[in-house]
Amino acid sequence: MRAWTCARTIRGLVTLRFNRFQILTHLLCLLPFVWLVAGYAADSLTADPIQAVTQRTGQTAIRLLLIGLALTPVNTVLGFKPARQVKRAVGLYAFFYALLHFLTFSVLDYGLWFYEILREMSEKRYLVVGLAAFLLLLPLAVTSTRGWKKRLGVWWKRIHRSAYVITALAILHYLWVVKADIRLPVVYALILLVLLILRLPPVKQWFLVRQPAWIEPVNQFFSR
Numbered sequence: 001m002r003a004w005t006c007a008r009t010i011r012g013l014v015t016l017r018f019n020r021f022q023i024l025t026h027l028l029c030l031l032p033f034v035w036l037v038a039g040y041a042a043d044s045l046t047a048d049p050i051q052a053v054t055q056r057t058g059q060t061a062i063r064l065l066l067i068g069l070a071l072t073p074v075n076t077v078l079g080f081k082p083a084r085q086v087k088r089a090v091g092l093y094a095f096f097y098a099l100l101h102f103l104t105f106s107v108l109d110y111g112l113w114f115y116e117i118l119r120e121m122s123e124k125r126y127l128v129v130g131l132a133a134f135l136l137l138l139p140l141a142v143t144s145t146r147g148w149k150k151r152l153g154v155w156w157k158r159i160h161r162s163a164y165v166i167t168a169l170a171i172l173h174y175l176w177v178v179k180a181d182i183r184l185p186v187v188y189a190l191i192l193l194v195l196l197i198l199r200l201p202p203v204k205q206w207f208l209v210r211q212p213a214w215i216e217p218v219n220q221f222f223s224r
């Protein structure tokens with residue numbers, strides 16, 4: 001029985017196929033991690049490598065959160081169908097980089113010295129907001145599977161809509177971290193605002209009747 005189960009699992013892995021857009025998505029999402037590891041191996045992560053890792057993983061997490069939110073309007077508004085097939089993957093990659101960000105701060109930077117971490121949190125509000133964003137992201141990652149989607153029913157969508165709140169908190173965390181040069185977090189905030197506007201039914205309907213003619217060949221190319 002065990003041998004049959006193993007054979008079935010191996011056969012499933014062998015027959016597992018990704019289309020072009022899924023392959024491209026995985027490669028692009030892994031690229032920041034590969035770049036980070038290569039930079040660490042080459043000792044080229046600036047004079048403070050822990051700070052560099054913290055900053056890069058945090059920014060990558062925010063960008064992937066925004067991309068994950070953008071995939072819905074790209075599908076429904078623009079008509080690019082392969083976008084809906086990578087939403088879960090992009091969300092999990094966002095969580096992966098957020099987890100690296102959190103571990104770099106708590107383990108590498110503070111050595112799990114909880115007293116010092118709590119003291120820092122009492123003095124720096126951006127740490128509280130960042131931790132809140134991470135803790136809210138955790139259940140989204142856990143319940144991202146089809147099994148959880150079926151168990152939770154209508155609650156699944158309600159829970160996963162909190163991705164907008166989480167992204168807003170992550171951007172606020174970043175805004176308070178940088179303090180002086182706020183251009184990038186402001187750009188992220190504007191992108192989030194546009195994504196929220198695209199959810200409005202009148203705006204969505206306006207774009208739906210104006211989908212470009214070239215989108216169908218693009219769908220066919222990336223769906224292969």
